[in-house]
Amino acid sequence: MQEGSGNSENKELSTRVNSARLPDYLGKLVRLACRTLKVRLLSLCSAIMDGNTMTVEASDGGQVTVYLSPNANITDPYIEVIGIVQNATTVKMAACVNMGSDLDMKLVNDTIELIHDPRFYKRMFC
Template sequence: MSDENTSPRVNSAFLPKFVGRMVRVPCKVLTTTDTAVTVQSTDGGEISITFAGDSGITSTFVEIIGKVVDEQTVKKFAVINHKVDLDMQSMDGLIRLWHDPRFFDTVFS
């Protein structure tokens, strides 16, 4: 698989392949509590994002950088707030293309 120093973009379908690894999750914020955010991934799946302190989320569309805890949970390390709406369908197409076995090792090695 990819280098330990990379953080590939993933959707909810690819999350299980990266347990224990850093990833980037482009997403739409659905709900927020004091310690977690539920987001919708580009493929429509829901992911729980956990955090300590302030979430740092100020936009509806964000990219979460964090460590995959399990198949449905990411522990937030950083957040990128998007000022414009994210084209979820186009982003999902790019994520699927990046993870295509024909390209993945070239992109992430």
């Protein structure tokens, strides 16, 4: 996924990560494959803006808090959150991809680790 106005300096790649890699991407756009655990929705009259959150389990088993986008349409237990890393355990959702009810999280995590392996990373992404 890329964001921007067609201007190459405004485009940003969204790297696939697990919970252990979030600290390396503070302020960056990422893709986090995960399983939904708990959703907390505040009432519409709440004074807290962007207070709707969800706890997810990333592919490496770590728990992450996701600030939901207002138009989030989560229908499946497994999703891919596309968003900006706020801190080591929090992502602010920009979009969401529903990924069904059966996803091999070990395979997802192994793939993420291969993507970030220095032997391959520069060949694929630089």
